[in-house]
Amino acid sequence: MEKIAMNGDQVIALSWKQIDPDVVAAYPITPQTIIVEAFSEYVADGLVNTEYVCAESEHSAMSLCIGASAAGARTATATASAGLAFMWEVLYVASGMRLPIVMAVANRALSGPINIHCDHSDAMGARDSGWIQLFAENVQEAYDNSIMAFRVAEHMDIRLPIMTCLDGFITTHSLERFEPLPDEVVKKFVGEFKWKHPLLDYKNPVTMGPFDWTDYYFEHKYQQVDAMRHVTPVLNQVQEEFARISGRKYEIIEPYRMDDADYAVIAMGSTAGTLKEIVDELRAEGKKVGSIKLRLFRPFPNVEMAKLLQGLKGVAVLDRAVSIGSTGPLFPEVRSALYDSKDRPRLVNYVYGLGGRDIKPEELKQVYKQLIYKEGETLNFLGVRA
Amino acid sequence: MAGEKAEELPEGGMILVAGSSKNYNTGDWRSKRPECDAEKCTNCLICWVYCPDNSIIVKDGKRVGFKLTHCKGCGICANQCPVKAIKMVEEGA
Numbered sequence: 001m002e003k004i005a006m007n008g009d010q011v012i013a014l015s016w017k018q019i020d021p022d023v024v025a026a027y028p029i030t031p032q033t034i035i036v037e038a039f040s041e042y043v044a045d046g047l048v049n050t051e052y053v054c055a056e057s058e059h060s061a062m063s064l065c066i067g068a069s070a071a072g073a074r075t076a077t078a079t080a081s082a083g084l085a086f087m088w089e090v091l092y093v094a095s096g097m098r099l100p101i102v103m104a105v106a107n108r109a110l111s112g113p114i115n116i117h118c119d120h121s122d123a124m125g126a127r128d129s130g131w132i133q134l135f136a137e138n139v140q141e142a143y144d145n146s147i148m149a150f151r152v153a154e155h156m157d158i159r160l161p162i163m164t165c166l167d168g169f170i171t172t173h174s175l176e177r178f179e180p181l182p183d184e185v186v187k188k189f190v191g192e193f194k195w196k197h198p199l200l201d202y203k204n205p206v207t208m209g210p211f212d213w214t215d216y217y218f219e220h221k222y223q224q225v226d227a228m229r230h231v232t233p234v235l236n237q238v239q240e241e242f243a244r245i246s247g248r249k250y251e252i253i254e255p256y257r258m259d260d261a262d263y264a265v266i267a268m269g270s271t272a273g274t275l276k277e278i279v280d281e282l283r284a285e286g287k288k289v290g291s292i293k294l295r296l297f298r299p300f301p302n303v304e305m306a307k308l309l310q311g312l313k314g315v316a317v318l319d320r321a322v323s324i325g326s327t328g329p330l331f332p333e334v335r336s337a338l339y340d341s342k343d344r345p346r347l348v349n350y351v352y353g354l355g356g357r358d359i360k361p362e363e364l365k366q367v368y369k370q371l372i373y374k375e376g377e378t379l380n381f382l383g384v385r386a
Numbered sequence: 387m388a389g390e391k392a393e394e395l396p397e398g399g400m401i402l403v404a405g406s407s408k409n410y411n412t413g414d415w416r417s418k419r420p421e422c423d424a425e426k427c428t429n430c431l432i433c434w435v436y437c438p439d440n441s442i443i444v445k446d447g448k449r450v451g452f453k454l455t456h457c458k459g460c461g462i463c464a465n466q467c468p469v470k471a472i473k474m475v476e477e478g479a
Binding site for chain 2: 096097098099159197204205206207208209210212215216219220222223226227
């Protein structure tokens, strides 16, 4: 199809319009607002059959999604930052009840100090909530992930909720040229929503979300752990199928010019795009460098990550969030993935871009130089006046 | 009841049959059990009204016993009894 210019929020709404979920319940919050505004216009214009509920809070929005999904509805929502934090309690209910809710997260810093701009502290804080987490580099990927997400969450071997993350403002509000898929292609790809035991099936009544005592809770948690194990193979297969309808082939981890690289920098989200430019520049200078874009944070692809990194000389992990008192949250994941590898590279962490602080090309070049010259500490802060 | 493996259970704690709570012996939780002095009991059935676990057994309009498989020993019956006919006694004592 012809390429058109839209921003990241608009393409999420467009993907939902094409998928036509049964229920969308949401509460607007910057920088996600355009998603629910644009989608509510589709609803008002009669372009979708979705029951759209404008909730009075994010806690209510997620609770509505849980009820709708349990009833047997294909359900989507969107949030950001404090909104995601306000959903905290019920995020675990959604995953614990194994409800395949699809949620776009417009990554934004958490207060305080209050700030509306991009970092990943919202999604990173929810990493243990039992949701699958996919990150997009740009508008095209945000759209593509939003479509693939329904297939992954709703897969009968998985049935877990999924967050499709995109960088607040950088991706949500920037107009980019992207290629939408035809409505009928999206509809066919996503298919019909299937549910085994919908609450609205009056002939076969079930109880959902009952009190779970010491003698069963652990088993139900283990079921979630087990379901997560299916995500990587299923997502790989969904990405294959998606390539056939779109010509765009995604991987859970995407290496860039890594074939003969000695040094690599890892990032999630939009910074992964900037890194490719830097790699091209440094390659032109004859430096053996590459970059790695991580698309899937939960479940964390340990084996695939270790395979890519072992044998390198130096690797920097860029974290757009910080666990205060420790390191960035991505760093220990990568470090842990490498523990069993024979040939471990020097591994360093750079926390950057908190509260929407721009990450500049010169700063990223500096990271590569520090890798090459073995400079810097294990934990570094990039772009802060300190 | 408990003993099934994770893969044998419906996902997410879902319960696929109705009325299954009767299969769960909440009486196992009890540390005190109710005992009734039949001399004092007037069969007013206030205990039956208040019991949250449907554990007061009534036959022909008369209180005839406690369903100890499901009585959690909460003591509400003893508390509500207007003639103090019910008292809570330590299990195993």
